[in-house]
Amino acid sequence: MFQKSQVVTSSTLLPAPFNWVTIPGGLVTLTHRGGYIVRPVTVTVEPFALAQYPITNAQYQVFVDAPDGYAESRWWDYSRSAQEWRNENPQSSSMTFGGADCPRTHVTWYEAVAFCAWLSTRSGESIRLPDEAEWQRAAQGDDGREYPWGDEWDTDCCHHNAAANQIGTIPVTTYAGRGDSPFGVADMAGNAWEWCTTSWETGLSDLSAEDVRVLRGGSWFDGVISTFRTTYRGNWNPDMTSDLRGFRIARNL
16 A cells, blocks of 8 residues: 655654744843843844754754764864864764753854754754744744743743752753743743754844854753743853753744
């Protein structure tokens, strides 16, 4: 009996848990000063899709193990600095914490962008990292809330270290439902910082620039409550890894 071949998409290429959430367009006000933000800036965000969860260990490993994946030089062609970094680092860092469903950490910004390039080509979808305004839009919704789940801090809504007793990441679905954003995006506070395309100094999303990049969301290591606010902004060098930092992907509609 003839069987129709399965359509290849990001959802079929990546193991669960994976789902796209449509984020409607709207206004976002960036208020946390630093880098290019010297005063509050309001920007318009166009509709886009965002992964419901950060990229997990198992999902990233598909890229690492694929014959046309991590080892392919073309995924690093978006910038000279990415190519140079890749030539000096031919192998991906191994998993640091947790099992298959924990967020993949020890991923540089260069690697996160390369993952998006690979997945875009394999799936035929336009996949990328979100910029920081998109990230905040997905976390905050229309009511300008302080945290993805609301205006009040709730210790049971994200993976944090306020009690100074946490070591390592946990599965990305652990706080799904309790800690979701208004659009149903999970794990946007704590567990692992998430890379954005945005340059800390210029506010642009030029992939070829050798710029420090914005991070959002906080991690399992952080214990200062303000770190987990939807407006809080961090930054890190694109060529550096850490067991505190991972990423989440976006898709053009």
